[in-house]
Amino acid sequence: MSDEAHLDINELMKERKGWFHKHDEGMPEHRRYGRSCRSGGDGYLGPWANAHHLLPQNAFFRSTENHPNQAYIERVKWITPYNINRPSNMLGMPSFNIYALHYQRQRTLDELRHPEGKAREYVSKFNEQEARLRQRWLDKIVSGGPNMSPETIAIHLPVSFGHTEYNDVVTSALMENVWQVLNKEKDAHRISKATFQAVQDALTRLETRFRQRLKSRSTSIKQWKRQNDPEATDWHEPYVMEATSDPLRK
Numbered sequence: 001m002s003d004e005a006h007l008d009i010n011e012l013m014k015e016r017k018g019w020f021h022k023h024d025e026g027m028p029e030h031r032r033y034g035r036s037c038r039s040g041g042d043g044y045l046g047p048w049a050n051a052h053h054l055l056p057q058n059a060f061f062r063s064t065e066n067h068p069n070q071a072y073i074e075r076v077k078w079i080t081p082y083n084i085n086r087p088s089n090m091l092g093m094p095s096f097n098i099y100a101l102h103y104q105r106q107r108t109l110d111e112l113r114h115p116e117g118k119a120r121e122y123v124s125k126f127n128e129q130e131a132r133l134r135q136r137w138l139d140k141i142v143s144g145g146p147n148m149s150p151e152t153i154a155i156h157l158p159v160s161f162g163h164t165e166y167n168d169v170v171t172s173a174l175m176e177n178v179w180q181v182l183n184k185e186k187d188a189h190r191i192s193k194a195t196f197q198a199v200q201d202a203l204t205r206l207e208t209r210f211r212q213r214l215k216s217r218s219t220s221i222k223q224w225k226r227q228n229d230p231e232a233t234d235w236h237e238p239y240v241m242e243a244t245s246d247p248l249r250k
Contacts, residue, residue: 006190012079014123016179019083020060030085040087044094045147045214047137052083052093052155054210055131055203056165059082072188073179080196087209091214092139094150095157097126100240101219102141102150107134115228119248122158155239160247162240170210177200178202201212214241 005048019027030036037051044054064073072170083089094102100123108131109123126134156162181198185191217238226235227248236246 006187006192007196009075009079009189009191011093013075016078017082018044018077018080019085020077022057022084027083027085029142030087031081033085034089036085036087037090037092040090040092041147042087042090042211043092043147044098044139044143044150044153045092046098046150048095049092049097050095052091052156052157052214054089054091054207054214055084055170056167057084059170059174062167062171063179063225067175068177069182070178073182075188076182076191076196076199080199080203082200087203091153092147093153093156093214096155096161098141098150099155099219099224100126101134101138105138105142107131107138113225115248117242117248117250118158118160119136119227151219152215152217153219154217154241155172156241158247160244160250161236162242162244162247165240165242165244169208173206173209175207218222 010013016026019030022033033053038045039050043049043052064070064077067073075195096119097109100114101107104110104113108127111120111123111127114120114123131241156163178199181195181202182191185195223235223238226232229235233246236248237243240247
């Protein structure tokens, strides 16, 4: 294959293009991922919105840690035009209490509407916030404004709502769909233009896949109320980021 079909990695490494840690020093843009998430305008962006990385830093790290091709992958990451904080990798997500506020429509949440234990603990802590703030948050959520409803979006926090399991799934997806593409490259100092583009395309496809996975849930007040039924062992499935046991009864 001619040199015209390849890129010189050593030459490209003179200027860093890849940023895979959300707090990397020297990051040229998207340094504040919360702001980047809001600029993307997708997901839940109301009170207490969580700025979630679709492809998280944890998954990027674990997908290459102790990888047999780790040294080469790290060089490719350095030259790949990718920013972990870019809007396409961000999604606004709600917490457990935001769903409770959304469904109850009252600034002081009724703790008895939730199972004893973790759920009541979450709600109780929310009620400790100043009443004027809770009213302000409620007014925004019920306003009908864009991105003010958490409906159809998975819960980001607490972590027990499948967050760890989500990171595991993304880690595997990165290994299988992105870094595996580099296996065909045999020269540590070069990369084919086709492979280099394939890596970038694969990252974009994964962002899209996990975005749809997290924001297309069959949530409803009827489903939410089932958390009080001990026999409704599947009540949480639309709300967790990834498959896990009942987060309120772990």
